[in-house]
Amino acid sequence: xxxxxETVRQVAETAxxxxxYGFVTDIEQERAPKGLSEDTVRFISAKKGEPEWLLEWxxxxxxAWLEMPEPDWAPLTFKPIDxxxxxxxxxxxxxxxxxxSLDEVDPKLLETYEKLGIPLREQEMLAGVAVDAxxxxxxxxxxxxxxxxxxxxxxxxxxxxxxEHPDLVRKYLGSVVPYHDNKHACLNSAVFTDGSFVYIPExxxxxxxxxxxFRINELNTGQFERTLIVADKxxxxxxLEGCTAPMRDENQLHAAVVELVAHxxxxxxxxxxxxxxxxxxxxxxxxxxxxxxxxxxxxRNSKIxxxxxxxxxxxxxxxxxxxxxxxxxxxxxxxxAITNNYQQADTGTKMIHIGRNTKSRIISKGISAGKSDNxxxxxxxxxxxxxxxKNYTQCDSLLIGDQCGAHTVPYIENRNRSATVEHExxxxxxxxDQLFYCRQRGIGEEEALTLIVNGFCREVLQVLPMEFAVxxxxxxxxxxxxxxx
Amino acid sequence: xxxxxxxxxxxxxRPDSLVLVDTARPLMExxxxxxxxxxxxxxxxxMQARDRAMARFAQAGLPSRRDxxxxxxxxxxxxKLVPRITAGDQPPPAxxxxxxxxxxxxxxxxxxxDGRFRADLSFLGSLPDGVTVRPLCExxxxxxxxxxxxxxxxxxARDGLEWAALALITDGAVxxxxxxxxxxxxxRLVYLFSQRDAPVLxxxxxxxxxxxxSTVTVVEHxxxxxxxxxxxxxxxxIALGDGARVRLYRHQxxxxxxxxxxxxxxxxxxxxxxxxxxxxxxxxxxRNEMRxxxxxxxxxxxLGGVYLGNGDRHVDTTTLVQHAxxxxxxxxxxxxxxxxxxxxxxxxxxxVARDAQRTDGHQxxxxxxxxxxxxxxAKPELEIFADDxxxxxxxxxxxxDHNALFYLRARGIDEAVARGLLIEAFIGEAMADIxxxxxxxxxxxxxxxxxxxxxxxxxxAA
Numbered sequence: 001x002x003x004x005x006e007t008v009r010q011v012a013e014t015a016x017x018x019x020x021y022g023f024v025t026d027i028e029q030e031r032a033p034k035g036l037s038e039d040t041v042r043f044i045s046a047k048k049g050e051p052e053w054l055l056e057w058x059x060x061x062x063x064a065w066l067e068m069p070e071p072d073w074a075p076l077t078f079k080p081i082d083x084x085x086x087x088x089x090x091x092x093x094x095x096x097x098x099x100x101s102l103d104e105v106d107p108k109l110l111e112t113y114e115k116l117g118i119p120l121r122e123q124e125m126l127a128g129v130a131v132d133a134x135x136x137x138x139x140x141x142x143x144x145x146x147x148x149x150x151x152x153x154x155x156x157x158x159x160x161x162x163x164e165h166p167d168l169v170r171k172y173l174g175s176v177v178p179y180h181d182n183k184h185a186c187l188n189s190a191v192f193t194d195g196s197f198v199y200i201p202e203x204x205x206x207x208x209x210x211x212x213x214f215r216i217n218e219l220n221t222g223q224f225e226r227t228l229i230v231a232d233k234x235x236x237x238x239x240l241e242g243c244t245a246p247m248r249d250e251n252q253l254h255a256a257v258v259e260l261v262a263h264x265x266x267x268x269x270x271x272x273x274x275x276x277x278x279x280x281x282x283x284x285x286x287x288x289x290x291x292x293x294x295x296x297x298x299x300r301n302s303k304i305x306x307x308x309x310x311x312x313x314x315x316x317x318x319x320x321x322x323x324x325x326x327x328x329x330x331x332x333x334x335x336x337a338i339t340n341n342y343q344q345a346d347t348g349t350k351m352i353h354i355g356r357n358t359k360s361r362i363i364s365k366g367i368s369a370g371k372s373d374n375x376x377x378x379x380x381x382x383x384x385x386x387x388x389x390k391n392y393t394q395c396d397s398l399l400i401g402d403q404c405g406a407h408t409v410p411y412i413e414n415r416n417r418s419a420t421v422e423h424e425x426x427x428x429x430x431x432x433d434q435l436f437y438c439r440q441r442g443i444g445e446e447e448a449l450t451l452i453v454n455g456f457c458r459e460v461l462q463v464l465p466m467e468f469a470v471x472x473x474x475x476x477x478x479x480x481x482x483x484x485x
Numbered sequence: 486x487x488x489x490x491x492x493x494x495x496x497x498x499r500p501d502s503l504v505l506v507d508t509a510r511p512l513m514e515x516x517x518x519x520x521x522x523x524x525x526x527x528x529x530x531x532m533q534a535r536d537r538a539m540a541r542f543a544q545a546g547l548p549s550r551r552d553x554x555x556x557x558x559x560x561x562x563x564x565k566l567v568p569r570i571t572a573g574d575q576p577p578p579a580x581x582x583x584x585x586x587x588x589x590x591x592x593x594x595x596x597x598x599d600g601r602f603r604a605d606l607s608f609l610g611s612l613p614d615g616v617t618v619r620p621l622c623e624x625x626x627x628x629x630x631x632x633x634x635x636x637x638x639x640x641x642a643r644d645g646l647e648w649a650a651l652a653l654i655t656d657g658a659v660x661x662x663x664x665x666x667x668x669x670x671x672x673r674l675v676y677l678f679s680q681r682d683a684p685v686l687x688x689x690x691x692x693x694x695x696x697x698x699s700t701v702t703v704v705e706h707x708x709x710x711x712x713x714x715x716x717x718x719x720x721x722x723i724a725l726g727d728g729a730r731v732r733l734y735r736h737q738x739x740x741x742x743x744x745x746x747x748x749x750x751x752x753x754x755x756x757x758x759x760x761x762x763x764x765x766x767x768x769x770x771x772r773n774e775m776r777x778x779x780x781x782x783x784x785x786x787x788l789g790g791v792y793l794g795n796g797d798r799h800v801d802t803t804t805l806v807q808h809a810x811x812x813x814x815x816x817x818x819x820x821x822x823x824x825x826x827x828x829x830x831x832x833x834x835x836x837v838a839r840d841a842q843r844t845d846g847h848q849x850x851x852x853x854x855x856x857x858x859x860x861x862x863a864k865p866e867l868e869i870f871a872d873d874x875x876x877x878x879x880x881x882x883x884x885x886d887h888n889a890l891f892y893l894r895a896r897g898i899d900e901a902v903a904r905g906l907l908i909e910a911f912i913g914e915a916m917a918d919i920x921x922x923x924x925x926x927x928x929x930x931x932x933x934x935x936x937x938x939x940x941x942x943x944x945x946a947a
Contacts, residue, residue: 073553384857399872402839412863412880413557417854420883427869427876 032089038062041190044089048159048193051166054173061179061189068183074346074375075407076315081288086253088191088224151207153237154199158226161197168199172230176259176296176323184255184290184317188224192257195225200235200266209465211240227258231266233299238269240465252277254313255290264299264326269307273468275475276312283342283371286314293320294350297329297358305332306349307463309472311479314343319377321350324358324386331360334460336472338453338479339372339404348378348410353386353419362393365457368404369480375407382419389419397427398456400449400480450477508547508564512649512716513539515686519570524656525625525632534636538652545645554644557830557862558772558801563646563744568686568716570655573601575679593618594673600655600687600717615666615699621657621690631659631692635722647748650688650718657690662699664726671702671734671921676717684714684742691721695729702732702921709739709768721749725757727781732760734924736931738767741796745771755781755810762919764928765792765800766935772801772830779806779813779841786815789918793932794827794859795939801830804848808841808871815845820915821852822908823859824939834866835876842871848878853885853911905936 032043041062045055070080148155154165161169179189200206231237241258254276260268270293279286289312295304306320316339322331333349351360360380368374376395397406408425430452438448454461454476461472516539525531547564548555575598595618596606602620609618624631636651643651658674678685695701709715725731737745745768753759763773777786792800806815821829831850852861865878885907893903912932919925 397867397869399869399874402842402872404872405868405870407869408865408867408878410863410865410880412861412865412882414852414854414861414882417857417859417884419854421881423863423865423878423880425865425867425878427867427874429872429874 032087034087035084036086036088036191040088044191044193047089048162050162053170054162057174057179058190061186062191064180065183065186065190068180068186070183071317074317074377075373076317076344076346078288078315078344081253083187083253089193147207152201152204153206154197155210156197158192158195158197158228161228165197165199168230169197169228172228172259172261173226174259176261176294177257177292181292185257185292188226188255188257188292192224192226195227195256196229197227198229198237198239200231200237202232203234204232205235206237209238209240211242223252223254223256225256227256229259229268229270230261231263231268231302233263234265235263236267238465239271240468241270241272242275242468242471252287253290254287256292258291258293258320260295260304262295262297262299262302262304262329265301266299267303267305268295269305270295270320271464271468272306272308272310273464273472273475274308274310274312274316278312278343278479279314279341281341281370283314286343287312288315289313289317290315291318293318294323295321295331296323297326297331297355299326299329300355301328302326303330303332305330305334305463307334307460308336308347309460309464309468309475310335310337310345310347311475313345316343316345316347318347319349321352322360323352323354324360324389325354326358327355328357329355330358333360333362333364334463335364336367336457336460336476337365337374337376338367338476339369339374340479340481341370341372343370343372345373346375346377348376350379351381351391353380353382353389353391356386357388358386359389360391362391362395363459364393364395365460366395366397366406367400367453367456367480368397368406369400371403373405373407375409376425377409379411379413380421380423381411381413382416382421384415386416387418389416391419391421391423393423395423395425396456397425398453399427399429446477446481449480453480508549508560509543509645509649511564511567512653512686513543515568515570516649516653522570522572523654524622525629528625528629531625531629531632531636534633535652538636538648541640542645542649542652545648547646548644552644554803554832556864557832558770558799560646562770563716566684566714566716566744568684568714570653570686571599571601571679571681573597573599573603573655573679575599575681593668593670594675595620595658596675596677597656597687597689598677599679599685600676600689602656602658613666613668615663615696616668616701617659617661618672619659621654621659621692624659632690646718646746647720650720650746650748653686653688653718654690654720655686655688657692660691660693660701660703662693662695662701662729664696665698666696667700668702671704671924674703674705676705676707678708678710678715678739680710680713682713684716685710686716686718688718688720691719691723693721693723693731693733695723695725695731697726698728699726700730702924703734704924705733705735707735707737707739707745709737709743709745711740712742713740714742715739715744717743717745717747719745719747721747721751723749723751723759725751725753725759727755728757729754730758732921734761734919734921734928735763735773736928737763737765737771738931740767741769741798743768743771747773749773749775751775751777753777753779753781753784753786756783757781758785760787760918760920761789762916762924762928763790763792763802764931765790766931768798768800770799772803774803776805777807777815779808779810779815782810782812784810784813786813787918788815788817788819789915790819791912791915791928791932792819792821792829793912793935793939794821794823794829795825795942797826797828799828799830802832803830804833805836806834806846807836807838808844808846809838811840811842811844813841813844813846815847816918817848818915818918819850820912821861822855822912823852823861824855826856826858828859829861831861831863831865831880833864833878834868835878836868837871837874837876839870842873844871844874844876846874846876850878850880851911852882853908854882855885901940905940908936909933
């Protein structure tokens with residue numbers, strides 16, 4: 001079992017639970033002044049050379065943000081966020097003369113990526129993955145442009161898309177998550193600095209898995225990515241998102257927005273491994289992760305699938321959702337959320353069934369250890385027109401230790417009699433028998449736990465793309481370290 | 486404070502507080518008019534406590550759908566009614582005999598009209614040693630302290646409507662069981678309503694204090710008014726001593742005018758067994774809220790219910806089972822059949838505290854939607870802080886299984902009968918948890934008769 005050996009090795013390497021990716025790259029940054037005001041919004045928009053309509057949209061969002069209360073449904077405890085103490089824009093200095101190829105990229109940046117384990121250079125040959133790496137807020141390099149270009153796929157930073165494909169961006173930006181959706185989405189709409197834009201034209205199957213690695217680097221720079229993926233009729237794309245961040249003591253704010261649009265017969269698969277700095281074992285530091293992710297199955301027979309492995313962040317607040325508007329459309333949500341120490345996770349999904357014969361499937365695995373709290377919060381809503389709609393939901397929680405909490409809060413609303421809605425949830429702990437069985441065969445306690453937890457999460461991990469599956473299994477081990485014995 | 490509390494923020498009220506006062510006004514007015522006729526009216530301390538509870542209601546107003554606990558149940562209908570508390574001295578409806586037929590085998594029945602105890606209609610035969618069953622008005626005449634603890638609780642622990650229900654308590658039954666006392670045949674509580682033009686307001690209370698190792702079964706029969714409106718706000722406080730066994734059954738029927746919001750607070754101690762089951766076949770808006778606090782180890786709690794909806798009936802089942810002690814077992818099974826424009830709601834929460842190790846908590850909600858306009862909302866919650874537990878919940882909604890229907894029709898059973906059979910089977914699975922055979926049979930009959938009446942009305946309409 002190579003995966004297990006790998007995990008074992010990984011666990012040993014990170015013996016004192018030192019955050020593997022906790023290093024800081026020292027590169028001069030061009031920053032917006034601290035704080036948030038209309039001026040900040042205008043500064044960002046001007047920096048990006050954006051058209052008037054986008055600036056207006058940002059300002060509308062900013063004004064909505066001022067009015068809107070913080071969402072309070074999640075029982076999270078944290079100090080109120082002081083929005084004025086963050087920088088809302090930071091770009092690597094060499095912004096003016098962007099590198100034309102990898103050779104021109106600041107070697108320090110490349111070094112950072114190497115530490116992160118992104119084989120940017122080798123990927124062209126090895127992984128078959130195009131990487132649009134976001135280093136803080138500005139895209140630095142996008143590889144595999146040619147292959148994608150030949151296929152007609154647009155994969156670029158959102159800033160570039162605003163310049164190169166303004167009609168597409170204008171048509172879809174905010175169409176799934178409007179700027180006034182919630183306070184965090186308002187903030188993102190007002191100050192988003194970068195992110196990815198993907199457009200798969202009609203009938204095209206994206207020739208490779210698309211991947212973006214986000215990385216928060218500069219001290220006190222909240223990151224506000226905006227991702228927009230549009231799959232036109234009959235198109236297919238698989239998108240991977242992975243996150244690591246350097247070790248910091250101050251809480252860093254992150255409010256991303258992801259919008260997916262799937263037209264007739266299109267399919268979007270969106271996978272995330274989220275491994276941001278969770279804070280230390282005393283609950284100090286860590287990322288505040290407030291994310292709004294939503295996809296709309298606009299067309300008939302379309303499909304959107306969310307897969308997430310959430311192991312990092314001090315606070316995770318995230319509900320990747322599907323609006324199943326097209327007839328026969330399918331929404332899926334597969335999630336593993338692991339919390340340890342003082343982490344808090346409030347995550348789940350919304351499946352809104354509008355079209356006929358729409359189907360959704362929710363598999364959520366929550367693992368709590370240490371003094372953490374892990375909540376599944378989900379909504380399944382079947383509207384009157386959704387004849388023949390089907391939903392299946394399974395939420396399992398695993399508790400490790402007696403100081404943590406596991407909660408399940410599903411909302412199930414059915415307004416159509418021909419719809420079938422099924423929901424199951426269980427909560428249990430790691431069985432002593434299973435642990436004993438493993439120990440008896442000479443497997444150490446932590447390895448045994450990792451093995452069992454990986455088994456518990458199997459249904460979700462197996463739907464991850466290959467590259468992520470391996471990483472995710474390692475993460476399970478790292479995240480749970482120190483929770484037994 | 487002797488008079489009715491005046492609305493807060495008098496003339497300079499902000500717009501939203503005006504709304505609050507408005508939703509509270511009808512019940513406050515009903516209270517003001519009937520205050521001096523309520524049980525225990527001659528005890529100033531008790532009346533002050535009632536006033537205080539009413540003031541809390543005035544402050545909070547009616548819960549709205551913005552309150553998480555009322556997300557799926559809208560009390561707008563209540564805000565529009567102007568109900569009155571009656572003296573309960575009207576003659577009971579002519580069909581009383583039918584209603585009491587349920588109680589035939591029993592010698593212990595208390596009858597209430599408009600929420601007021603009626604000694605002339607009740608028959609409390611000789612009760613075994615250690616068992617006392619008395620109307621609340623009689624208890625309060627002697628000891629006003631009986632309600633004080635209830636009315637002086639923490640303001641934040643209850644919502645506005647519940648404070649109103651407590652302040653308004655029109656009468657009730659007080660059941661006391663000494664250690665090891667046992668009431669073999671069930672105690673019947675029959676709630677009747679007089680026919681009036683103005684809506685009736687009734688807020689009866691049930692107090693059960695079951696001493697150690699005592700046993701009692703209580704069956705409530707709510708024959709809501711067949712026509713006309715009624716606001717029914719029952720409250721219960723039930724305490725089980727170590728090893729006690731209490732069973733509490735409820736059948737709600739009546740016309741669409743009944744707005745029935747029942748709240749029950751149950752405290753169970755070590756090694757107790759508590760079982761409750763609610764059958765709802767009538768009423769316009771019904772909410773059965775039951776909160777069970779498991780304070781001692783080794784308890785066995787069963788909550789169950791079947792709600793049958795036609796017309797635009799709204800039935801809300803809200804439960805909160807809080808395990809605070811180890812080795813507890815709690816089971817909840819609720820099933821609903823919703824036709825026409827009926828709306829079902831299930832909100833259940835199982836909480837397991839850090840010390841409640843080895844808890845076994847299960848919760849199940851199943852609903853059948855029979856019409857395109859029927860609706861079901863479910864919110865089964867688990868809140869778990871102990872690691873060595875087995876907790877689960879399940880929730881389903883959907884139509885009758887078409888394969889099962891086809892199977893029966895293929896065997897020559899016509900569709901109406903086949904549907905009836907399948908629905909009976911569906912309900913029957915939940916009713917199987919009723920441990921009292923007499924009640925189980927009576928409830929099964931009541932459910933069958935609901936289906937029969939309902940389908941006949943449908944056929945007639947067609």
